[in-house]
Amino acid sequence: MTVLGVAGFAAVGWTPGGSGELSNEAGATASAEPSPERSRRSPSPGSTPTRSPSASPSTSPSKSPNTSSPGSSQVTIPETGPGTFTTASGGSGKVGEGVPLRYRVDVEKGLSLSAADVAEQVERILADPRGWTADGDSAFQRVSGGRTDFVVKVATPGTVDDICGEYGLNTRGEVNCNVGRNVMVNLKRWELATPVYAKDIEAYRALIINHEVGHFLGHGHVGCRGKGKPAPAMMQQIKGMDGCVPNVWPYDAKGRLITGPAVP
16 A cells, blocks of 8 residues: 655645645545534535535446556455444544544455555645645544544445445445545545546545545535636536646645635
């Protein structure tokens, strides 16, 4: 498993804490009810929560393991798994201001992914100064036990469908969702990204996390605000860029929110 790093983000300008703006086609998502354990900051204008997936891919879920070849390596995605998870051990320090949201990172059992590597990637994404901590209110801390506000779960398409389906969402074996306190990451999107980002898969992962955690924080979908503008992290980029340029971060290097008009 490749650990998140500068090299993995070169194609779209990843430099942790730098000014490069990344993009990613976030998988279809759904927002969750805000956690009762912490009162959320009100979403920015034009960011209303949604209860439906953010996109409906034109292809139906595969009936057999999905095999694709992003770049030079072949990746096989099992259709489904046991629905049980391994939790990444250890934890992180607090990042951001305010009371930290405690989160856990789980990986479905039977996958070749290292839970420790996935956790490190998630930590770096949430700690980036262009992430949600730039709102001056959000803070995060990874834990491996005890009370948690949300859980990032990387799982097979079938397991994502099962968990998201419990809340009435149809992820069709293709996309991610945020339901309840679960930030569900579809293994297919984590490993293969989308055609636009197939050459920079690790950068795509930053958008998955920022988009789904954004839903957990109460942010809804927005659209492109103009040709040549950076695509908002809360934009359903899997549907197309609509003239926007790639970007995976909620905020720019100067701490300005990257957003657009509200969309259903």
